[in-house]
Amino acid sequence: MIQRAVAACFALSSFAAFAAPTTLHCGALVDVRTLSVVRERTIVVDAKRIVRIDAGYTPAEGAIDLKGHTCMPGLIDLHIHFGSEFTPASYTEATRLNPPDYAIRSVVYAEKTLLAGFTSARDLGASPGVSVALRNAINEGRIKGPRLQVAGGVGTTGSHGDPTNGLRADLMGHPGPERGIVSGPDQARNVVRQRYKEGFDLIKIATTGGVLSLGKSGDAPMLIDAELMAITTTAKDYGMPVTCHAHGTEGMKRAIRAGVQTIEHGTYMDDEAMELMKKHGTWYIPTISAGRFVAEKAKVPGFFPEVVRVKAAAIGPLIQGTFAKAYKAGVKIAFGTDQGVAPHGENAREFEYMVEGGMPPLEAIRAATLYGATVMGLEKDLGTLEPGKIADIVAVPGDPVKEIAVMSRVSFVMKDGVRYK
CATH class of the missing domain: 3.20.20.140 (Metal-dependent hydrolases)
Incomplete structure (x- = not known):
């Protein structure tokens, strides 16, 4: 009985280790380092980290369709x-x-x-x-x-x-x-x-x-x-x-x-x-x-x-x-x-107030991503969408550069590689 239990645990851990990566097809992606938005990107997440970001939409079974959305760091x-x-x-x-x-x-x-x-x-x-x-x-x-x-x-x-x-x-x-x-x-x-x-x-x-x-x-x-x-x-x-x-x-x-x-x-x-x-x-x-x-x-x-x-x-x-x-x-x-x-x-209403106060939308988003991670001492793992970073990813429907209010309509939330919304 003990041997069967051990074998079952090994099988489950092996399955977790070899579980298929999660693929996101993003219509746009915010690069908070360069304060730019790039179009049509694929983010590949394995376990809790981003392993790859591809130009275009890399085919993958079960890919999450965010083609009408803008993706950005958590x-x-x-x-x-x-x-x-x-x-x-x-x-x-x-x-x-x-x-x-x-x-x-x-x-x-x-x-x-x-x-x-x-x-x-x-x-x-x-x-x-x-x-x-x-x-x-x-x-x-x-x-x-x-x-x-x-x-x-x-x-x-x-x-x-x-x-x-x-x-x-x-x-x-x-x-x-x-x-x-x-x-x-x-x-x-x-x-x-x-x-x-x-x-x-x-x-x-x-x-x-x-x-x-x-x-x-x-x-x-x-x-x-x-x-x-x-x-x-x-x-x-x-x-x-x-x-x-x-x-x-x-x-x-x-x-x-x-x-x-x-x-x-x-x-x-x-x-x-x-x-x-x-x-x-x-x-x-x-x-x-x-x-x-x-x-x-x-x-x-x-x-x-x-x-x-x-x-x-x-x-x-x-x-x-x-x-x-x-x-x-x-x-x-x-x-x-x-x-x-x-x-x-x-x-997210804070974004609207910051833009009203004269801060451009992408700088306001950087304040809530890269700069937030820096203050928390977590910039090595969080704050940007880059290979090797922890997969904290959110998406909004539309373009926050044109309409900052879309930041209050978050459509997708992933934290530590786990999808919550």
């Missing part, structure tokens, strides 16, 4: 919150939902994101344990979702990351390092080490206030230089990039000088901040989608608490304009939406 969103999706009930839900509730929601939102063509992403903040568990479950093949890198937060009292902002005094308490809230370099250093121990891939800080948190300022600086240096140097020792939420200029400049990898939002970015970003090689993740969403909802009576509505009305409309200035100034820009503010699965 898309990458560098700023998502998978555990939630913003509604007027979000503030009251925070007082009654537990991490398992958010974990269940994250499973739904992760699959929506994958089917929208985003095969890789960064989760930049979730309830305790949720994002690590989500990433692990996706990696193990238990649920469907993008390949994830997840961030653990480090913040200061009253900052955008303080979970007790806006609570009444007896509930507010004095959260400390056990909740990621630090005072001074030593506590900051220790929380980074704890986040590494907990299994996070990167560190998320907020050097200014935020829009949706219940603190009154959206742009005041929130971390001092000594704390920032403790965070970035310790994170570097542990191999963890640091991403920084920042709206105000002073907090942004402190973070850039301290060596963060990315600035998220960047609303009040000025010329000096842009020059600092270019000098230090800092990436800008605009999240125009979040700005547009909160600006629209600020006009809806009762959608936000008043302390939030004021900030949303002031900050939200500015992000697209900041993006336009940063693009013209030559700041490095990669794609990120802050979905979880705006609805999950609608990530």
Whole structure:
């Protein structure tokens, strides 16, 4: 009996090893390195990698017909919150939902994101344990979702990351390092080490206030230089990039000088901040989608608490304009939406906002492919359609150069050589 079982397992593994490659016939293919579109290409995928790209349509039994579609690398969103999706009930839900509730929601939102063509992403903040568990479950093949890198937060009292902002005094308490809230370099250093121990891939800080948190300022600086240096140097020792939420200029400049990898939002970015970003090689993740969403909802009576509505009305409309200035100034820009503010699965609307802001369509696609992979440190395997790369491939019906809105109508999704749509 054991011999028969072993023989059966060997036969199955042999079949997997010699399974026929998958062939895609693409009407057009986006080359994000040269910012060009080439016509009539065949992509051959064996196991999880691209083995060949041929000119023309190479005959193959069972070839997937995408002749009316444009193929491109799997898309990458560098700023998502998978555990939630913003509604007027979000503030009251925070007082009654537990991490398992958010974990269940994250499973739904992760699959929506994958089917929208985003095969890789960064989760930049979730309830305790949720994002690590989500990433692990996706990696193990238990649920469907993008390949994830997840961030653990480090913040200061009253900052955008303080979970007790806006609570009444007896509930507010004095959260400390056990909740990621630090005072001074030593506590900051220790929380980074704890986040590494907990299994996070990167560190998320907020050097200014935020829009949706219940603190009154959206742009005041929130971390001092000594704390920032403790965070970035310790994170570097542990191999963890640091991403920084920042709206105000002073907090942004402190973070850039301290060596963060990315600035998220960047609303009040000025010329000096842009020059600092270019000098230090800092990436800008605009999240125009979040700005547009909160600006629209600020006009809806009762959608936000008043302390939030004021900030949303002031900050939200500015992000697209900041993006336009940063693009013209030559700041490095990669794609990120802050979905979880705006609805999950609608990530691709960011492409439309980027094009409205002056970025050509192919550059916007590069920001969400090659540049996204570069920020994640995965450019050797992802971000372009080339032989040897992991087969993350998406397709849209039509020509995104002529109509960028087709990016929201993804018709084909392959991740790791597996077809999901």
